Amino acid sequence: MSDPHQHPHHRLGVRCRIGSLQIEVDLELSAPWTLLFGPSGSGKSSLLRAACGLSDCEGVTFARHLHEDNWLTLQDDSDHMPAHLRDLRWAPQHASLFPHLTVRENIEFGTRCAHSSTAQNQARIADAMRLFRLDNLVSRRPRDLSGGERQRVNLARAFAAPGCKLMLLDEPFNGIDHALRDELLPEMRAWLRDHNIPALSVTHDVEEALQLQADVVLLRDGKVEAQGPASEVLQKDRVRLMSSLSQLR
Amino acid sequence: MDSSAIALTLRLACVTTVCLLLIATPLAGWIASGHGLARRIVQAAVALPLVLPPTVLGFYLLVGLGPLTSFGRALIRIIGHPLAFTFTGLVIGSILFSLPFAVQPLVAGFSGIDLELVETARVLGASPWTVFWRVVAPLSRAAFLASVVLAFTHTVGEFGVVLMLGGDIPGVTRTLSIAIYDQVQEANYAAANRAALWLVALSFLALLALYARSSTRREGSLV
Numbered sequence: 001m002s003d004p005h006q007h008p009h010h011r012l013g014v015r016c017r018i019g020s021l022q023i024e025v026d027l028e029l030s031a032p033w034t035l036l037f038g039p040s041g042s043g044k045s046s047l048l049r050a051a052c053g054l055s056d057c058e059g060v061t062f063a064r065h066l067h068e069d070n071w072l073t074l075q076d077d078s079d080h081m082p083a084h085l086r087d088l089r090w091a092p093q094h095a096s097l098f099p100h101l102t103v104r105e106n107i108e109f110g111t112r113c114a115h116s117s118t119a120q121n122q123a124r125i126a127d128a129m130r131l132f133r134l135d136n137l138v139s140r141r142p143r144d145l146s147g148g149e150r151q152r153v154n155l156a157r158a159f160a161a162p163g164c165k166l167m168l169l170d171e172p173f174n175g176i177d178h179a180l181r182d183e184l185l186p187e188m189r190a191w192l193r194d195h196n197i198p199a200l201s202v203t204h205d206v207e208e209a210l211q212l213q214a215d216v217v218l219l220r221d222g223k224v225e226a227q228g229p230a231s232e233v234l235q236k237d238r239v240r241l242m243s244s245l246s247q248l249r
Numbered sequence: 250m251d252s253s254a255i256a257l258t259l260r261l262a263c264v265t266t267v268c269l270l271l272i273a274t275p276l277a278g279w280i281a282s283g284h285g286l287a288r289r290i291v292q293a294a295v296a297l298p299l300v301l302p303p304t305v306l307g308f309y310l311l312v313g314l315g316p317l318t319s320f321g322r323a324l325i326r327i328i329g330h331p332l333a334f335t336f337t338g339l340v341i342g343s344i345l346f347s348l349p350f351a352v353q354p355l356v357a358g359f360s361g362i363d364l365e366l367v368e369t370a371r372v373l374g375a376s377p378w379t380v381f382w383r384v385v386a387p388l389s390r391a392a393f394l395a396s397v398v399l400a401f402t403h404t405v406g407e408f409g410v411v412l413m414l415g416g417d418i419p420g421v422t423r424t425l426s427i428a429i430y431d432q433v434q435e436a437n438y439a440a441a442n443r444a445a446l447w448l449v450a451l452s453f454l455a456l457l458a459l460y461a462r463s464s465t466r467r468e469g470s471l472v
Contacts, residue, residue: 082371096365161374
């Protein structure tokens, strides 16, 4: 299980049917980085969408810890805070970049919606562009980018937007090669730690999960099968990965 | 040359187009943003002028806005005079008659926008107003152009509703299309030809602006 000494920062409960999948999940997010792990169709992305308030599901409860015993309800049976007021930042799976904006304008998008100062925003944008190695692509349009480049802009856009209380990353390394992923992972984790922003991400990549040393929520058919440190929850997958690596050698 | 008819036609088309943009944009946004019977009923009602004879719409407006109905009587009490045979009445008739030409391209344009772009913008902190101005509107530029051009040209070429609701009052409700009709009735073909050429030129230029933009963007369709 997640570290019992850490106080949960968010609680997410989702009970609903999406197509043929019945989702019944109650999550307490207390680790700095929580990872939703599971095969395709297990409901991972649906949980992120529910947290964002983008789901049509009725049975969603989502709350943020403020201090002591005070919680801010983002969604329950009677309340539904609009997505733009939830202080979440989201890098969706398909890197849906705004096609009419350049790379820089895409990354600036969230800062323009916020009330923070221009100097802070500029520093944040520069920081995000450096973090995701985008300095050479600033004036390009999304249609001129490769899949990996689009994904990095997608991540930078979420990271650059100020006021974030929870970072939601849906398969953040989709299309990014493993060497770059291995470079980016620790830097992203350090960045989020420095800014005191917890993350909830989605993956079905065992290597990514093990590298992150995150709190892993193992999902199967819309239910939580296990939750805890990656090395424990993904023990079987880890052994399988190691053996396939040794066979390769 | 009936310059007052040209001026009146342009004034009517401009006022109608601006009003239509203000009405059609939220209406098209609502129609495009979901499913359900209510939306389909509204969509069908908006499209009615496409298939109805203009005289039918003109007749109902003439009766509905006049002293024969309680709504018309209330309206007359409020504004002090009937709306029929006035420029305002003409604008109302034109708005209703050209509504589908303004709404349909916008519905098509809004429906073509990837919903995930809108959702991403919202989660990044954009209010619905910001999402409209920074994502939806720029991505629907072609649809807005089509909407404006079609609403404008359709109003310029309107005849049946104008005649029923506005009559034929020079300088007030006598538009170019009515003027042509009068001139033909008077066997003044030369004047009718000049007025008709004005209509052809106006409509052609507006459509050319639309198609020229479509071809530079390598888009074949109107929207």
